Amino acid sequence: MDAISDALAVVASCFSCGRRQSLTIDGHTVVVRKRLATGGFSVIDLVEEESTGRLLALKRIACHGSQDEAAALREVDVHKQVRHPNLIELVGHRLLTLRGAQLGPTSELQLLLPYYERGSLAYELERRQQGGNHLSENLLLALFRQVAEALRAMHQAGISHRDVKPHNVLLSDDFSAILMDLGSATTAKVQVCGTNDACRLQDEAAEKSSMPYRAPELFNVDSYCTIDQRTDVWSLGCLMYAMAFYKSPFDVVYERGDSVALAVLSGNIEIPQGSSYSQGLHELMLSMLRVNASERPFIDDILKTVAQLQAAAQNKV
Structure with a gap:
């Protein structure tokens, strides 16, 4: 919450x-x-x-x-x-x-x-938006990597967070990212066997996973399918988008009162014109925001790409 x-x-x-x-x-x-x-x-x-x-x-x-x-x-x-x-x-x-x-x-x-006096990443992004001060690519990648590493630890234990968003990332005194609120966490890999399972999972997601960061497969759960930890990868993609451009691609839809589910399932996500971030960062972001969960990378692959982007960003300094 x-x-x-x-x-x-x-x-x-x-x-x-x-x-x-x-x-x-x-x-x-x-x-x-x-x-x-x-x-x-x-x-x-x-x-x-x-x-x-x-x-x-x-x-x-x-x-x-x-x-x-x-x-x-x-x-x-x-x-x-x-x-x-x-x-x-x-x-x-x-x-x-x-x-x-x-x-x-x-x-x-x-x-x-x-207790973290600096507050949440959401608060930091709101403050930066008011001043028109984007996160640098180096800082964005550093914070994002820390969140992803916390998620990797959860995924290795067979657990998904299911509510990754800026409000659930705190900033420590040394500006490290701390992933919080494990109240929505659940078994990472879930086998859905029938309509009852699908409805139960969909209702659970509606209660515990914030709409602008909720994965497409949790809005309309198929009666026979496997849901895995890549629900968190979608949320990570929304998180990176918010870190770059202040809000999730679906926050505006939510604030207008339009259907977030339709917007998410459409998969229509665009990088804002004039973005100062690298093409590699844009590509990583969009790879996490694929509607088909099977096309999204796993957390280890994401961290490898982040390390490459960090090395490239350092070479430019």
């Missing part, structure tokens, strides 16, 4: 609740300082660790029964399965039972995460 990622990005105004709430999660005692944002299924608070003064982000996911709990805990499982310098770290977690709850949530999953 955009609100959640922005929460890790930009500190919102303080909320007043009298005495500050104190919590202990996996040995980390923290005090809630501010409410950062509220999303559809969770909220984010800015917290301070009492012993160190370190600022952290606390993600609270409301659960309405055991099915919600299992889905929420999947995010914890993914964190345990995949660790990478460019993937957000899980500092700690706990599942809190809300006693006496009848109509509201029955429990709350609390995830303690690093």
Whole structure:
């Protein structure tokens, strides 16, 4: 959710609740300082660790029964399965039972995460757009490579992220890219066997994968097909496009209220005239944005091409 990622990005105004709430999660005692944002299924608070003064982000996911709990805990499982310098770290977690709850949530999953003051890539791109200041090709490739390397670690573990977008990429103090929000992550390779499977996968994508970055095969899932990790490759293509030109090729369609599904399935993507980026970068971008998933490169091939483009860009300096 955009609100959640922005929460890790930009500190919102303080909320007043009298005495500050104190919590202990996996040995980390923290005090809630501010409410950062509220999303559809969770909220984010800015917290301070009492012993160190370190600022952290606390993600609270409301659960309405055991099915919600299992889905929420999947995010914890993914964190345990995949660790990478460019993937957000899980500092700690706990599942809190809300006693006496009848109509509201029955429990709350609390995830303690690093707080990145620089904010999200979406915030950085918005700031640059206002000043007409594009990312240089060197910086674009460096950031993109870090996101792709985090995805490769996930794909090697048999997991797809399924919601790669600028709002889910944070920037560290040294301007490294950190891929976040593993709440949409799922098994990378899925065999669809019948209409029920197709509808279930399509509904899941509609709930968890942002439309302007969602792969074509997730808008209209065939009854008998194989969906693989190249759903993330499509999203990576949209991400690179946004890094170069501030927005996904489908953000404008979404903002107009037109059909994003039709726009995505048409495959009509053009590089803006006057682009200052290399032909090689344009070609890589478009290769990831092929409507037919079988024609898209896998993550290892993408990283090889990025390394070649980085070497070529360095030679021009």
